[in-house]
Amino acid sequence: MDTIELPEPDPDGQLSVERAIATRASRRTFASDPVTLEDVSQLLWAAQGITHVRSGVRMRAAPSAGATYPLETVLEVAPDGCEALEASLYRYEQATHRLEQIHAEPCHDELTAAALGQDVVRDAPATIALAANVDRTRRQYPAHADRYVHMEAGHVAENVHLVCESRELNTCPVGAFSDDEVRDVLELSDDLEPLYLLPFGNRPPTQSGRD
Ligand SMILES: Cc1cc2nc3c(=O)[nH]c(=O)nc-3n(C[C@H](O)[C@H](O)[C@H](O)COP(=O)(O)O)c2cc1C
Secondary structure (H helix, E strand, C coil), X not given: CCEEECCCCCCCCCCCHHHHHHHCXXXXXXXXXXECHHHHHXXXXXXXXXXXXXXXXXXXXXXXXXXXXXXXXXXXXXXXXXXXXXXXXXXXXXXXXXXXXXXXCCCHHHXXXXXXXXXHHHHCCEEEEEEECHHHHHCCCCXXXXXXXXXXXXXXXXXXXXXXXHCCEEECCECCCCHHHHHHXXXXXXXXXXXXXXXXXXXXXXXXXXX
16 A cells, blocks of 8 residues: 655645635536646645644644544545546545555445435545544543534535635535445544545536536
């Protein structure tokens, strides 16, 4: 299984945050061409990349209750979905900004089925999946951990969505899926709970509106 060094993330996008907010929409169709490794790098960095170190702790791109960082990030690549990656599953290692391949075969059809057959997952060249180890947050916040972890997934999804907008990529957050099937397909350990799928891909050249 491969380890892939991702390109250095670029913290200076081409669009203002305000413009990205103004034009953002859930877009469920994609051009047929593959996404680039730069796109993958930029989106994974926006999701959970390390932005700075505070008191010896690697702080990530999205806020986390008590910096407990319960989220794990998995990338699924469809056949011919990314010019530089095999169709497969990868774990994002934010500390090194690398991908660790965790599966040898494509699993795109299985992920689509687990997402209730939704076209947006089937047609996407790649999907970022978020899963949580809620116990990491529960140890510090016994009464509110579930709430905090779900809030955190929302922060991450919005970061990804806005960077997609900045790069003229399409995405749509997907929360409708079979937990058990997604857990199986993504080979999540028992302590991880799947939370969100973020399929993405290039914007069709003819798309002008927000469909
Ligand atoms: C928690 C959550 C789960 C969602 N799940 C799905 C989904 O499974 N499939 C889908 O097509 N859209 C899904 N969406 C996208 C919503 O349908 C979309 O955000 C809503 O229609 C508002 O449109 P907008 O995002 O373009 O503003 C989800 C959005 C959220 C916030």
